[in-house]
Amino acid sequence: MLLEHASGVAAPNAAPAAEHTIEIRDIHKKFGSSHILRGLSVDFKDDAITTVLGPSGTGKSVLLKHIVGLLEPDAGEVRVFGTDIWRVSEIERYELRKRFGVLFQDGALFGSMNIYDNVAFPLRKHTDKSEDEIREIVMSNLQEVGLEGAIHKAPNEISGGMRKRAGFARALVMRPDVVLFDEPDSGLDPVRTKLLSQLISQVHQEHGGTYIVITHDIPTARTVSDYVAVIWKGQMVHYGDADGAFGSDDPFVRQFLAGDAVGPLGMD
Numbered sequence: 001m002l003l004e005h006a007s008g009v010a011a012p013n014a015a016p017a018a019e020h021t022i023e024i025r026d027i028h029k030k031f032g033s034s035h036i037l038r039g040l041s042v043d044f045k046d047d048a049i050t051t052v053l054g055p056s057g058t059g060k061s062v063l064l065k066h067i068v069g070l071l072e073p074d075a076g077e078v079r080v081f082g083t084d085i086w087r088v089s090e091i092e093r094y095e096l097r098k099r100f101g102v103l104f105q106d107g108a109l110f111g112s113m114n115i116y117d118n119v120a121f122p123l124r125k126h127t128d129k130s131e132d133e134i135r136e137i138v139m140s141n142l143q144e145v146g147l148e149g150a151i152h153k154a155p156n157e158i159s160g161g162m163r164k165r166a167g168f169a170r171a172l173v174m175r176p177d178v179v180l181f182d183e184p185d186s187g188l189d190p191v192r193t194k195l196l197s198q199l200i201s202q203v204h205q206e207h208g209g210t211y212i213v214i215t216h217d218i219p220t221a222r223t224v225s226d227y228v229a230v231i232w233k234g235q236m237v238h239y240g241d242a243d244g245a246f247g248s249d250d251p252f253v254r255q256f257l258a259g260d261a262v263g264p265l266g267m268d
């Protein structure tokens with residue numbers, strides 16, 4: 001299949017020379033007779049934000065679940081920090097996963113805990129920090145996302161946008177090397193979507209790290225992307241810098257990024 005690749009970016013489906021924090025090698029995944037991932041390979045650029053775009057049902061969330069070790073590929077390798085996560089013990093996989101921050105669609109907050117306790121949870125579970133140290137980190141993270149005034153609220157007492165920001169604060173609390181976002185914009189109005197995208201960019205600028213953002217929202221992709229990855233029919237068909245992607249001549253990439261009804265992409 002396609003396409004252009006920005007200079008210096010490894011072509012999908014080719015063996016890379018350099019090591020990256022997240023390397024996906026020729027993974028396949030079937031659910032029953034549905035072959036969802038079909039030999040997908042990609043090296044995500046380190047210390048950059050990559051957005052993963054692609055039509056509905058094409059396997060974006062399934063890819064993300066492979067990266068965090070929630071799904072095992074039928075074939076191929078998922079390498080994180082240089083380790084094939086399915087060739088190590090469950091305990092080692094769990095240790096690797098601790099280096100990830102994940103923001104799921106709904107923020108995945110615990111409904112029974114207030115916002116402060118939700119954000120403190122990973123520190124209490126995975127570290128032996130004192131409550132004073134935890135308070136300092138939690139409050140600084142909540143300030144960063146503008147939620148320092150909502151610490152006593154329950155998740156169902158705040159808006160969807162606030163829940164996402166709380167989920168983001170929690171995803172960052174262990175100072176992860178990698179942060180994964182599954183449709184951070186879902187269910188948000190355009191203004192809150194824009195504000196959340198700007199927040200993602202700001203936090204990345206401040207702390208660095210490898211961010212992977214799955215989204216359908218082209219304005220979000222334009223705001224946050226250093227790199228753009230496009231999945232179609234279970235394969236990575238484009239990976240390149242954002243300028244190259246948004247200026248692409250490729251009919252598929254153009255149609256997808258412009259949201260045009262006319263082009264090679266149909267309803268199937």
Ligand SMILES: Nc1ncnc2c1ncn2[C@@H]1O[C@H](COP(=O)(O)OP(=O)(O)OP(=O)(O)O)[C@@H](O)[C@H]1O
Pocket residue numbers: 031036054055056057058059060061062063216
């Ligand atoms: N655990 C599962 N069991 C069976 N089928 C699954 C499972 N997880 C995902 N699928 C199927 O895999 C396909 C790809 O799903 P996925 O959620 O990755 O799509 P997506 O590209 O993220 O789509 P969207 O943009 O609509 O969220 C879908 O047809 C989905 O129904």
